[in-house]
Amino acid sequence: MPGQPLLEVRDLSKRFAMRGGREPSPWIIQDLSFSVADGEFLTIIGPSGAGKTTLLNVIAQIDTASGGEVRYQSEVAPLGDAKALNPGLSCRIGYVTQEDNLLPWRTTIENVLFPLNVQRRLNPETRARAEMLIRTVGLAGFEHHYPHELSGGMRKRASLIRTLAYDPPIILMDEPFGALDAQTRLHLQEDLLRLWNLGRKTIVFVTHDIAEAIALGDRTLVLSRTPSRIAGEHVITIPRPRDIRGLMSHPEFGATYERIRAQVQ
């Protein structure tokens, strides 16, 4: 991956303000540093409560940082002042959250087109791309259904392609497949890799599932318990395209899994 990293996190620290003037609250993240190269699929593993969502919230500019900095394409993002926050960094950072956050009063296609709408980028070309995405993840025929008429897995898919539809250069994903059953999760992992292959976007994917992190990522970072910092970095040498279903029988999988598992407390 040539050139400088797309996203750089340096000595990032975060704790939440305590109300009522009691002792300061514990650090959620402390002196956390890593970088992400352009076109890289980075996975981050951490146990529950390790501040994974907090980390992504800060990067996505939804939350302030208490220290350190985040650079996007060498441009320092404003992090200390809540008023100066720029969620999504002007649509350059996409964010697929744990909850699907679909608008309940809009149909599937309206939800998928929602970002393009508010960005005033809706035209025949972008619309065709959105429709292609809908077909790719198997939601064809459900374009005019409301979220409450869709299953959990379908809502997740819709939420996923909503972000893909407007094509931000970097996409953060917060355990997007966590609440789904194993079969659906497998399907969605395959769909995600297939879509990623089409455009080689930069993705930062957070999960607590080691197998998922290995299956999807070019590189995996291990997060320690709070106060979280990077406990380790593992390059995934399994070549692409990957067969997710048969991944566990790949010769390199076992060793990689063990290495990572040892580091995750």
Next chain:
Amino acid sequence: MAILGDERKSARVALWSSRAAARLRARGDQIVVLLVLIAIWQTLSMTLGAYWVGSPWGVLTRFTAGILDGELLRNASYTAAEAALGFLLGALPAAALPFALRRLPIATAILDPFMVGGYGAPKLALAPLFILWFGIGIESKIALVAVTVFFIVYFSALAGVRALDARLVRMAQVVGASERDVARHIVFPGAVPYIFTGLRIAMPYSIGGAVIAELISANRGLGYLVQLGAMNFDTTGIFVALVATTLIVFLGNWSVNAAERRLLRWRPPADLTVETGT
């Protein structure tokens, strides 16, 4: 296995048919009650005299005559128009105000005791004042209805604006929505169910308000017909006007429910509200 399946199936059929039978029996009972009520009415009318209670047949014929010659419909539409126009005049600003003040929480906080006071105060007591100001015509009724409806819908709309899901707002901000986009696509649709609750509660008050004002002073409308009947000792006329008024209330309820069903198709089912009636 097959035998068990058959047993289960026949048990299910028996349960279903016993439930259906119970429902059928209830329906039958209800029809019986209706007939009994009409019979009691008829008996009272024969013993006490139609002068005091009217008679079922008399009311039916007078009602039909009133529709055929247009008089009943004319007065009914007059009352309905007062209620509808007043309803719109009160509900629209009431629904809009919490949105307009959304970014100024101080303004809402300052207004709060005045709104609570307005909500608690007996608006219908203003009827004579509005009649003094606007006279015997339609304006006084519209004003009364508007004031009554305003406070009800305001609090419902306020609750709707407050029940904002912050996660949806954050999602919209991340994908680049402006403040106006957020208001249009998230705040407003989220508040609509609450506003409809307010509309549903306010609807009977709108007709009630129109009727009260007509009872005090009017020369048209269903309330006027009731007073006319009372002044002429024409009980049948009173009953006809009462039936017409009740029908209008049902019509109003139906309209609000139909509009809600259309606009809120996106809602997951199972939403119960208990209302206390006028």
Next chain:
Amino acid sequence: MTVHDSALDLPQGGPIKWRRHAVTAGRVALAVALVLAWKIGADVAGPLYIADPLKVLQRIVDDTLSGSLVRHTYVTLRLATIGFALGCLFGIALPFLLRRLPRLTNAVEPYIMASVGIPKYALVPLFILWFGIDDAPKLWLVGLLVFYPVFIAVFAGIRNVDRALINMARVVGASEATIAREVIWNSLLPFFFAALKIALPRAVSAAIIGEFLVGNEGLGYLIEHSRQNFDTTGVFEGIVVATALVLVINAVLVAVDRRYSAWRPTDRQMEL
């Protein structure tokens, strides 16, 4: 769905005290502005349409001292109270009675619910025809307007009583009357109080409106009679006193409710 008050996100920066003072100052300013608007309106529109606030105040004082205002208020309150008691009585008794006759209840229920749609105020001329021009028609009006919310609340409350509790009581040998008293009544108490909060102010309001149509005493009579004589000051006087009365009753109810609801587990669903 998270209930998040982000729409009321208070401005960051600046201590909480500052905000509270600003709000209080704003409310006082608004109140003063409204009274000023009233005065200006009276000067502009003339005494026929808007009575001068000071004259209204004067009239209230005069009528209080002479006792006529006290008399009117007393009459209205007495009407409201008796009607309220009657409405509560039937509103509570009827559901308990119906409880023992489930078949009758099912048969009668749709008609009761349909009768909710009849605007009760429209019945007053009929009541006048039937019961004369004394208190009776007004008592019927107040009674009916109180009956419905109480009846519906108690009826729904009885329906929602935990079957397990009733069964337990039966198993340990409680009589039907004891079950009604201990289990059912206590379970529906929150619903009942919620309905009372609506019904009590409504009773006063209904008394006033009844007095618009019949009678020669009471706050409603004061308002309407003044209107007929084009005595706008009297109209305003009646409205101000009536409004103050209902607002005071509301405030007392809220205070009592707050004091006695401390023991109740907070359940938003209870609020009708």
